Amino acid sequence: MLQNYRFDLLPWSIKGRYVLDKGTYLACRWEANYVIDLYWMGSFYCEIWLEQECVKPPQFRTFTAAMALDLYLPQLILPDHLP
DSSP states (O other), X not given: OOOHHXXXXXXXXXXXXXXXXXXXXXXEEEETTEEEEEXXXXXXXXXXXXXXXXXXXXXXEEXXXXXXXXXXXXXXXXXXTOO
16 A cells, blocks of 8 residues: 555556545545545545536645544444554
8 A cells, every 4th residue: 555645656547546446435424515535544534525516637636634534423333443
């Protein structure tokens, strides 16, 4: 599995497939026009931001701090093996 700094260097066209193939889906939330899916990638979290009104490529946001999970707490159930 890639570290987040290596993942961030990938072209966006490869990031989506990598997340779906290697990641563990955790939760979903909405913000403005975006649906945001959260994945655990082994050593970091990755959000996929999908704009709902226009056809735009997805945006990817990675982070390692669990504090950033606050927005997901109402619907988030973490597997036991996550740090």
